[in-house]
Structures are given as C-alpha cells and as structure tokens.
Amino acid sequence: MTTENPPRLRLEQYLGMQIRRERQAQELKLADVARIAGISQGMLSKIENAQVSTSLDILSRLCDVLGMPMSKLFSQYDQPDGSAILVKSGEGLEVVRRGTEKGHTYHLLNHTRGPKKNFEAYMVTMDDASEEFPTFAHPGTEFLHLLEGELVYRHGNQLYPMQAGDSLTFDGDVPHGPEKLVQVPIRLLSIMNYGND
Template sequence: MSTEIEPRLRLEQFLGLQLKRERQAQALKLADVARIAGISQGMLSKIENAQVSTSLDTLSRLCDVLGMPMSKLFAQYDQPDGNALLVKAGEGMEVVRRGTEKGHTYQLLNHTRGPKKSFEAYMVSMDDASEEFPTFSHPGTELLHLLEGELVYRHGNQLYRMQAGDSLSFDGETPHGPEELVRVPIRMLSVINYGTE
C-alpha cells in the first residue's frame, strides 16, 4: 500500500469539488441545480465527481445557477506549491555543536534554504546527569520547550527550574546553558530566531 499523497488535484477534480462544495453550502439539491442549468442530473453528478470533462459553457451556467463568479471557481487552482519541510520523528540530521562531546545530542529539525537563515530548530537530548555543561552565547532569541526530564537552566545570573511541558525564552547573547540535570533523560526543543535585518 502506497503512502504517497497526490499533491495536486487534476483540474476536473478541483472544479468538481468546488461546484459540489458550493452547492452543498447552499443546501441545494443536485436535481434542482441540474434542471436550472439545463443539464441532466447524471451529467452534474459526473462533473462533480470528475468523471467527465465539461465545456466552459456548462461551467458558466452552473456558476450562474450557484450565484458564483466563474473566476472564483478557478481562483485557487494555480496557487503556488507548498514549500514546507517535514522531518519525521527521529530523522533530524544530527549535528555537532558546542557541548556535543559532553553528552548532548543535537538533531537539526530544519534546513533553511538560501544565504540567510531566519531560525534554527533542534531536538536536544541529554542523558548524563554527572556532566558539567558549557554556557552558550549566540545572536537572536531562543525558545526552549522541555519535553521530557527535569533540569535547572542558567540564563545570565538567573537559574530556572524546568519540568516537562515548561518553556523558557531569552536573549541568546546572554550566556546560557544547563546548570544541573535533575532527572534524565532530557529531551527539549530549542528554536533560535535570528530575526530579519
């Protein structure tokens, strides 16, 4: 069984779906719309279910019956393809960052295209409660969301006790990092926003 998802509907499927949605939104019966548009009920059913290609004249009549401009029928068909990045669980690219040798594992969850990156997202795993960790400093704003475990996190001269479900956001320029791993394993999401210049 294929897990592929058809990204784009054929034009006939798209138009049929739009007509059917509009008809149903107005609570109109198939038979009534077909009669007023001057086509058979069977033909309208085939158009709505993309079993036939129909003429522009028929589409125009159906739009008139439904009280919708024909441009609306086609409006979203040619929208640009999406440009999202899906990283499946556990498949983020493992990267080396300061602290990696101390028992941190970083999985990069985004791969920004182009010369400038606006943000980075990591899944950080720590499992050795006895290690001492370095502090970090970087441009931008960082958000940490603790998914599992418990730790004390340092930001400048302040200490924050974090439990699963807690979030902490801060200026990345101020030295920061784990102060104490209270309960391991620890998994947290780290998102660094570099902003735009």
C-alpha cells in the first residue's frame, strides 16, 4: 500500500503558481499584465516564481487584471492534504479467512484505519471447484462484483447465479457464501461496509 505526501508549498509558491496558471490560461503576456497592474515585468516574474513576498495591494491589483476574485487566489491553499491510499496490482495484503484452506485466496485491498473499521475491500480468488464452501455472517452490508468466472452465490435461502460483470449487494448478517463454482478461476471483488454505528 502506497501513500504519497508531497511537501506542502509555501504560500509564496502557491500564489505565484496560481497567478501564472491564470495568466497563461487567458494567454496573457507577462508584460501586459504587469503594465496594467502597475508593477514592473521583473516584479511580476519574481512573484510568479516565488522569489519575493508581495503585498495584498499588489495581489489585489493582479487579481483585478486577471478578472478573478481574491478569494479564489487563496481558496485551495489551506485545504487538507489528500489521504488516499493506493494499492498497486498484486500488492494487496494476503489474509487468512475461512475458505483459505479450500483454495480461496483473499487479498485485503484496503480498509479504514483506526479503532473502528468502516469498510474492508477484498479481491477473492477461487480456483478449486470443490463442493465445500464456508458461510459468512457479519454486520453491515456487502457488495460483490464478479470480475472473472461464473458461480452461484447463496444469501440465506436464495441462490443467485453470477457471471463476469454481475454485482450483488446484501445484508451481511444473513449467512452467505459461494454455493457452486461453475467456471474457475473466479475473481471476485468483495466490499464490506460496516456503517458508522
């Protein structure tokens, strides 16, 4: 699992980048923007390249020239850093669950961290067309999406034939699990949402 946390930009870098991006988006020349804002071309270049800190008055004039509200200039600077977690193909943590001994492989793709788990996502691989299958029951809701193969899935007393591309959503408290593996290998994305209770 990989997280990317680039260093946070200094305010001068962020503002310079925003001004340059807006100027270039409007295809305006550095010299023209500087002249209308009443500053030198060299000063505008230094602002865009974060070589100087500038006054709010100059920033306000630049915003007027570019036709953007000053609030937009600062709007995304203090947003929280992203916290997405990337799991590259084949890097999911292999875990042991009931069914592992039946030739089923469970790769945990991710789950929310902390004392309370909200969800877990698994890539389940089944390549043994055995007749014995574990049943599962857990709190919350489960979503299945069949990526490869064909199977019959049991939820309570109901049977659901599934082919590649099919999805199934159900209450996790009711006993459930594969009933019959029709065509192996099977790859199944399983997402369990435990809610916030």
